[in-house]
Amino acid sequence: xxxxxxxxxxxxxxxxxxxxxxxxxxxxxxxxxxxxxxxxxxxxxxxxxxxxxxxxxxxxxxxxxxxxxxxxxxxxxxxxxxxxxxxxxxxxxxxxxxxxxxxxxxxxxxxxxxxxxxxxxxxxxxxxxxxxxxxxxxxxxxxxxxxxxxxxxxxxxxxxxxxxxxxxxxxxxxxxxxxxxxxxxxxxxxxxxxxxxxxxxxxxxxxxxxxxxxxxxxxxxxxxxxxxxxxxxxxxxxxxxxxxxxxxx
Amino acid sequence: xxxxxxxxxxxxxxxxxxxxxxxxxxxxxxxxxxxxxxxxxxxxxxxxxxxxxxxxxxxxxxxxxxxxxxxxxxxxxxxxxxxxxxxxxxxxxxxxxxxxxxxxxxxxxxxxxxxxxxxxxxxxxxxxxxxxxxxxxxxxxxxxxxxxxxxxxxxxxxxxxxxxxxxxxxxxxxxxxxxxxxxxxxxxxxxxxxxxxxxxxxxxxxxxxxxxxxxxxxxxxxxxxxxxxxxxxxxxxxxxxxxxxxxxxx
Ligand SMILES: Nc1ncnc2c1ncn2[C@@H]1O[C@H](COP(=O)(O)OP(=O)(O)OP(=O)(O)O)[C@@H](O)[C@H]1O
Ligand SMILES: [Mg+2]
Numbered sequence: 001x002x003x004x005x006x007x008x009x010x011x012x013x014x015x016x017x018x019x020x021x022x023x024x025x026x027x028x029x030x031x032x033x034x035x036x037x038x039x040x041x042x043x044x045x046x047x048x049x050x051x052x053x054x055x056x057x058x059x060x061x062x063x064x065x066x067x068x069x070x071x072x073x074x075x076x077x078x079x080x081x082x083x084x085x086x087x088x089x090x091x092x093x094x095x096x097x098x099x100x101x102x103x104x105x106x107x108x109x110x111x112x113x114x115x116x117x118x119x120x121x122x123x124x125x126x127x128x129x130x131x132x133x134x135x136x137x138x139x140x141x142x143x144x145x146x147x148x149x150x151x152x153x154x155x156x157x158x159x160x161x162x163x164x165x166x167x168x169x170x171x172x173x174x175x176x177x178x179x180x181x182x183x184x185x186x187x188x189x190x191x192x193x194x195x196x197x198x199x200x201x202x203x204x205x206x207x208x209x210x211x212x213x214x215x216x217x218x219x220x221x222x223x224x225x226x227x228x229x230x231x232x233x234x235x236x237x238x239x240x241x242x243x244x245x246x247x248x249x
Numbered sequence: 250x251x252x253x254x255x256x257x258x259x260x261x262x263x264x265x266x267x268x269x270x271x272x273x274x275x276x277x278x279x280x281x282x283x284x285x286x287x288x289x290x291x292x293x294x295x296x297x298x299x300x301x302x303x304x305x306x307x308x309x310x311x312x313x314x315x316x317x318x319x320x321x322x323x324x325x326x327x328x329x330x331x332x333x334x335x336x337x338x339x340x341x342x343x344x345x346x347x348x349x350x351x352x353x354x355x356x357x358x359x360x361x362x363x364x365x366x367x368x369x370x371x372x373x374x375x376x377x378x379x380x381x382x383x384x385x386x387x388x389x390x391x392x393x394x395x396x397x398x399x400x401x402x403x404x405x406x407x408x409x410x411x412x413x414x415x416x417x418x419x420x421x422x423x424x425x426x427x428x429x430x431x432x433x434x435x436x437x438x439x440x441x442x443x444x445x446x447x448x449x450x451x452x453x454x455x456x457x458x459x460x461x462x463x464x465x466x467x468x469x470x471x472x473x474x475x476x477x478x479x480x481x482x483x484x485x486x487x488x489x490x491x492x493x494x495x496x497x498x499x
Pocket of ligand 2: 044045046165166
């Protein structure tokens, strides 16, 4: 139990000639919440997708519970079962009810009996106030509800780590709070999480650490109070000023 | 309007009385219709049987064609070659070649009936078209859907089966029905290799009665089944469009 929940060592990733990640080092202790901030295009999504092995890294290591997930012969499906990811655009399956969306992973990837998966799904839906939506199709739900269902769908796999990629960016302002509440509850419940976000106020609130991604590296990281009030690096300062100017802190 | 005008022109044409006698003869119709209708069941059998195999086989081809990566290049190439070949050759020729060629091989354990080989020919030709329809459907499913499924730990195959294909097939049902209508009509081509279906029977009747009314009887039978299917297709398209617009206005 002394292992870090997640550790990235000098992770590199390029798309063709575009080098997006240029040596990322990042460590998450168990139950830790890290907010990943950075300008649009800085590589936040790419980093999260690499951890979930949706993208293959070119160099470096990603250790989940001390095991290298990018090593040869590792079952990527097994890794993905332990790392939940939620996307900005929800990406629910439109042809399935809420219940089937949530049960697909547990039943088809984990081999859980359907009744058990449904029980698990209902439990989670109840916890997040969505039980009455169990048989609805995604297009009947509001954006906030869809995103909460997407979070529940990831949680139903009982992941060790959750990766949330700007999960409130696609939402109307009045729907943001209900999704943040869910994330807050997860944080309080001890979930290990990386939170790519533009919601600086929220990041400050629930993250133990903030990491600023800039030009393919983590330029600066530390407790939110320090990063937000006394950033060491001029580029961090400039980024935060722009955010403040945009009224998001 | 246009229709009525056209009808008037036809009815008032100098040759009309003669045409009416030879194409719309009530007695000949009454005489030939029951047997043609009975033979039409063979058409129905042929296209239903063919359709079942087409739907399965074409999906298989489409899935092969959508396999990713360099490893599957030969398989993809084969699938492409297949669709190109059978969309290129006129259906009539495929039916002739298989209908007369395959039985002549006298292979052990393989049926040599023209009906069998006619259906095989229809399956081969139509699968090439239907595979393309499926492929369009598969490609219309956004890659983020696959990413979502894979992120839950589903294998490539399960992501395809549970997430991509159900959405893809749903989207292409109208064009699938269209191809099905085409198939129904082309079942008449089996007459050319000696299958005693409705069209073949009407040819015989026509020759016997020196009157073309049996053709009209056959045409009516085909139309009688395509019209309902065409309406169902329209309805599905309209419903799909309605749903899309509802989404757009949200
Ligand atoms: N599959 C891909 N192929 C090529 N380039 C890509 C791909 N995915 C991302 N990129 C590029 O990598 C860079 C980083 O993109 P990424 O989506 O990770 O940024 P981000 O920090 O998440 O931005 P945002 O805040 O807008 O979501 C961008 O320049 C993007 O164009
Ligand atoms: Mg992003």
